[in-house]
Amino acid sequence: MAKTMIEFQHVKKDFGNHSVIKDISFEVQGGEIFVLVGTSGSGKTTTLKMINQLFVQTEGDILFNGKKIKDYNLRELRLNVGYVLQQIALFPTMTVEQNIALIPEMKHFKKEDIKRRIDQLLGDVDLDPEKYRNRHPSDLSGGEQQRIGILRAIASEPPVVLFDEPFSALDPLVRNQLQDLVLKLHQKLKNTIVFVTHDMDEALKLGDRIGVMNDGKLLQVATPKEIAQNPENAFVENFFSATVGKNLYKTPIEKIIRTGFEISEPHGTEPIFEINAKDTLEKAFAAMAEVEILKVVDEDKSTVSWVDRASLFRYLSETKH
């Protein structure tokens, strides 16, 4: 259904004599969130930066929208690929408004359109336009800065947006909020996102599909569920299982569902407890002391999935010893 937006064909990248990317091939589908996850030095950021050609591959081809990336006018390509940086890198001499307006201006959007869009975007990320429009980046908190960083990248609605470990410097609470924000904006804009992170939990939460990288190689490209249920090798398995024991009581139920530790709709008549997908295991444990099966619902109270004691225990037993 969705067409291929980005395709890597046997891409290699050397820095001097050092081979950083060793022959990787994968596809990113239009409209999906594709997460590249790996430890530092695995080559995930290098891979990302080849998409907007901040790095040029040593060998192999990258196709963007079906056309070889080297046949694109570099400027045209970059104007259509949003970019969110780990260092945030808002331009310090520009106000919030000027930062967001930058790319739309370069693409010659109408002035009044830009203005309207900025107000709307600031509203989308819960920042009051009146209050924030004329502030400078140095007046903002880290979380606020990266919200603006995201808005700057999406303001001209590019079909593809690249995120380079955008939340790694932020505290867990803010990181969580911004992840939700990315999902919300993605739903609204239906853009294609390539997201780089070293945090497997972040990958599991955001990714429609996840590419696990290690030492310049792509080990497995799969949905969160497949990664958890059918890891291709020990590295991928460990990468996932290491997340299970981490902040166990704070783990959201939705992670259990996304990684495939759910059950199909039960037929029995036993009492069932309802729990929100955003709720944590802590709450689930309390509920499951009373009932066998939990119905997981989303914010609108519509049913998302089901878990029972057995499936939860299966999840818990994944943890690395």
Place this chain on the structure above:
Amino acid sequence: MRALIQTFAEQKGELGQALLQHIGISVLSLLIAILIAMPLAIWATHHRKVAELLLQVTGVLQTIPSLALLGLLIPLVGIGSVPAVIALVIYALLPIFQSTYVGITEIDPSLEEAADAFGMRRSQKLFRVELPTAMPVIISGIRTGLVLIIGTATLAALIGAGGLGNFILLGINRNDPQLILVGAISSALLAIILSALISVVQRLSIKKMLITLAVLVIGAAGISITRLVMPKTETITIAGKLGAEPDILINMYKDLIEQESPRTKVVLKQNFGETTFLFNALKSNKIDIYPEFTGTVLETLVKKAPTQKTSAHQTYLDAQRLLKQQFQMDYLQPMKYQNTNALVVKKDFAKKNDLKTISDLKNIENQLKGGMTLEFIHRKDGWVGIKKAYELDFPVRSMQASLRYSAIKNGQINVADAYSTDSQIKQLNLTTLKDDQHVFPPYQGAPLMKTSFANKHPQVVKALNRLAGKISESEMQEMNYEVNVQKKSADVVAYQYLVKKGLLKGDGK
């Protein structure tokens, strides 16, 4: 303090003019330096190896002493504002280049990466990201350059570019600390005010900054073009050496010429420099006339076979003939007084040691400490000749003209060279020692100009010749005293003398 305020008030008119000249030279130099150094530095940020080289070159340029640099430029571009501006530009290059280069290269690399990733053109990146981010650093470099320029520009007065340095030079010449302070304080204030103005500019956006810069450049260009294009009324430029006496003389020239030919505009350049400097200025048509002494002509300006002592009149005739032959210059009739070199001592010192002639110095040779001008020490008709003719040998230090008078007054030295018309001889109670071996040639003052100029301006020659044989030594000493000590202005003293002697019709000035 009151004296200082009074000096400020007295010099109001000249101060305004000097201030304008100073600002003109400084701002023009700064603009040129910015226009050279900034684009160069921006280019260099993409050529790091060349940048290192350029940093070193501009660094070396800055270590050249400013006085030497000005001197080196004179043979190449002459005198006046041009060499001054060139020198000042050279000094301001380093801080502006360095700050622009460092400001841009030290921008957080993630900002550069963001700019690239967003598809900015190189110019967009430069004007929207790099320059605004680096601007505080660049501005601080420009301010450093400006302060440097305003300070160094005081030296421009040495090569006839005018400005506040004139007050300082004049102050040193007349040994008048108030005048020095007027020059120094004004230039310091100027640096502070302009520096503050730049920090106001800093708050503007790049766009407004460029507009400001463009307006300034167009303004500066406009002024210089209108100056070039403007129909020239007949203008004659007369210059004089440093000091009160030349100042009085050229004011007399001006009065006489303007009386003779009222439509001629005479521009005076007082305190324009030393002998060779003025002579070169005359040769290269930078000035039209200056008063020169017969002895100086023979000793320093023309080539001639060594001659023996002659009469004052013969000296004049020789000078006139040789100037005509060698430089195609006309040397008009000299005035009466002789401003010859002399050695002076304090009156009580002379009495105590029974000194009347220079020969008498031999007896007390081991007590003597001399202070003389650099020029005098090296001249054959100066200390070199004296030493030989009188077989004298005592330590002599080179001193600026007015400083040697303070030195002899305070007893740091007990023999000094002097000009026989110097007002200080009267003021400080000094005695002139008789040159019994006739080493000092006769010095008579007369207007010097190119023959071509004299032919084209017979009325000027006629006017100046009215001074021939006029002004006695004591009259000149008196006039020098009025200017140096009584602080009368040279044009008033000149005017009063001319009217008193019936050379000028008084109009109640």
